Amino acid sequence: MLIPWHSIELAALFAAAYAVTISAGSYVVAFILRKFPVAGVGGLEHAGLAIGILERIFVLTLVLYGQFTAIMLVLTAKSIARFEDLKKREFAEYYLIGTFSSMLFALFVGLATVWLLAQL
Structure with a gap:
């Protein structure tokens, strides 16, 4: 059975949105934070990166579901x-x-994804 083309487009769009949110988002946030160095920001190694990735995944998912207040x-x-x-x-x-x-x-990527979904 062939998968409808529309389903492939949707899957590709969602995969791209999450990939951009996870990878590019980490670089953008790191670039911004480099301009504001703070001494003594402790914690587990790479915990901030992992928390940021999870945060962006949650925000993107909530935007895609239209749950902005959440x-x-x-x-x-x-x-x-x-x-x-x-x-x-x-x-x-x-x-x-x-x-x-x-x-x-994540909000920007989510809104762009919603806009692209409306164009399909």
Whole structure:
């Protein structure tokens, strides 16, 4: 049985959206954060990268489902986990720059994907 062409297009579009969100998003956020170095940002090695990737996957998925208000749950969960660290102004600014740039990237990719879906 042949798969309908439309299904292949959809699968390719979703795969591309997630690939761009995961790979390019990591480079964009790292590029932005390099401009704001913070000493003493501890934690597990590469944990920030993994958290950022998961965050962008969640945000992209929520955008694709049209659940924009649920994106705030991602931000809330991250803020609760880092509550004590956010009391340090320098870290809080670094955290917000990283979080917002990551979320905005995923939001942009999600909205572009939704627009492309409407064109199919």
